[in-house]
Amino acid sequence: MNKKGKFITFEGIDGSGKTTLSKFLSDYLTSQNIPNIQVVDTKGTSLAKNIRSVIMMEEQKAPIDSFVSSMLFMAARKDTYNNVIKPALYEGKWVICDRFFDSTLAYQGFENQDEEFIRKFSDLRKFSFENIRPDLTILLNIPVDISQRRIETRGHLDVFDEKSLSYRERVKKGFLTISMNEKDRFLCLNANKSTNDIEKIIVKEIRKRYFDNNFLNYQINNKGREI
Numbered sequence: 001m002n003k004k005g006k007f008i009t010f011e012g013i014d015g016s017g018k019t020t021l022s023k024f025l026s027d028y029l030t031s032q033n034i035p036n037i038q039v040v041d042t043k044g045t046s047l048a049k050n051i052r053s054v055i056m057m058e059e060q061k062a063p064i065d066s067f068v069s070s071m072l073f074m075a076a077r078k079d080t081y082n083n084v085i086k087p088a089l090y091e092g093k094w095v096i097c098d099r100f101f102d103s104t105l106a107y108q109g110f111e112n113q114d115e116e117f118i119r120k121f122s123d124l125r126k127f128s129f130e131n132i133r134p135d136l137t138i139l140l141n142i143p144v145d146i147s148q149r150r151i152e153t154r155g156h157l158d159v160f161d162e163k164s165l166s167y168r169e170r171v172k173k174g175f176l177t178i179s180m181n182e183k184d185r186f187l188c189l190n191a192n193k194s195t196n197d198i199e200k201i202i203v204k205e206i207r208k209r210y211f212d213n214n215f216l217n218y219q220i221n222n223k224g225r226e227i
């Protein structure tokens, strides 16, 4: 059986607007009568949420080795994939996902500039997700100082929110490097704009890619360009 729904992921550093825009896209698709679900990759099942809580709790005591935390994030994600993402895609629903494997690659791989990890992780991801990749990944690119200000206005900061600006800068570069290696999958958006402006761009892009017939011309003209 083939996957029938589209798989769209949102990526970016903390405070880039993924959660708000995932909800927006899900609501937009519903308004167009497209069956869809909105999910957070490490919060889709009870097991995933428990693993995530363990990561948060342990990180508060001492930083977790990045290989260990990447395996934990992957385990949570795999459980969400098996029980929520894959069944929905095969039923024909679109899946709008807040983070996926690019996050582990950017946070745990690029944060430490660990090339061996990056290579091996790519194999693990094929094995774990049966070669199912997001059809589209919307990367929300934002200056780290602006993301920091947004995080601070949320009130409650978790242990990841308290990491340094230089850490976030490395992760941000990681996301950009990943996007440059897969230009067709990624849509890089300048997220330092009003939510309304970004929403309009997303709708336009979704319409171009999936609802209109001119995506081929669009791809040729826009490869790798940040919008």
Ligand code: TMP
Pocket: 014, 040, 041, 042, 070, 073, 074, 099, 100, 103, 104, 105, 107, 108, 160, 161
């Ligand atoms: P969140 O954005 O889903 O709430 O993620 C919480 C923090 O965990 C955030 O700082 C990013 C970090 N994280 C990783 O380091 N690796 C991962 O694979 C994922 C999914 C998140």
